[in-house]
């Protein structure tokens with residue numbers, strides 16, 4: 001993984017110091033940066049530096065909080081994977097984003113509308129400190145995931161390492177390939193996850209989800225994330241898995257999703273309706289770091 005390679009010397013320009021907050025949602029961890037009160041325009045190399053667990057701070061994703069660019073919206077937030085790629089959506093990140101803007105007094109609101117690369121989402125801080133996010137309606141049409149297929153079937157064969165997996169391609173703003181496995185503990189997440197992530201039928205790469213059905217209201221889930229590797233939890237992955245399970249007739253809303261980092265609650269009432277995700281968001285520490293230019 002690029003994040004474990006030594007960080008190359010980026011340039012001879014003077015370093016730039018930024019303040020950040022380290023946060024996590026179920027162990028999916030973030031460097032969150034206020035780009036409203038300090039000037040920040042990250043390069044991909046700087047994002048990789050921040051994400052690096054040995055040479056930088058260490059995180060799965062970097063979240064940048066900015067002023068909105070359109071009316072009727074409170075903030076814009078941008079998401080970078082550990083490999084420096086900018087992505088459309090992040091569920092655990094959305095919850096941490098809310099906790100961050102409330103704790104930093106960037107808003108008085110508990111219910112916020114925020115622009116992301118894939119549209120507007122609406123997170124709400126609950127009385128118990130958890131955050132509920134309206135993640136919008138899932139997309140199952142292959143071309144819009146994007147997934148290359150000549151059929152619109154819900155369950156599609158995907159050739160991986162000499163065998164056909166039965167996957168469902170779902171977009172939650174970002175692309176997911178979800179499959180059902182007997183046991184997530186023994187599923188080939190580390191070996192086949194990276195192959196699925198870069199499968200040629202997913203032209204934008206994909207997050208690879210491995211879901212075990214526990215009962216009609218509970219699943220266990222592991223996700224090999226595009227651009228970050230396996231994380232302890234993936235919020236959009238949990239939404240995509242629940243949509244897949246409900247659409248396949250295997251589970252019913254609401255669903256308790258067990259990840260390696262803890263539990264999420266996901267509700268979905270069916271096609272055309274938004275997926276609602278509820279879970280924790282935790283601030284770990286505030287600090288500052290010099291970014292090489």
Ligand SMILES: N[C@@H](CCC[C@H](N)C(=O)O)C(=O)O
Nearest residue numbers: 090091092174226234235236
């Ligand atoms: N951890 C996130 C998803 C982050 C983006 C993902 N790796 C992608 O490339 O789409 C979540 O909680 O949803």
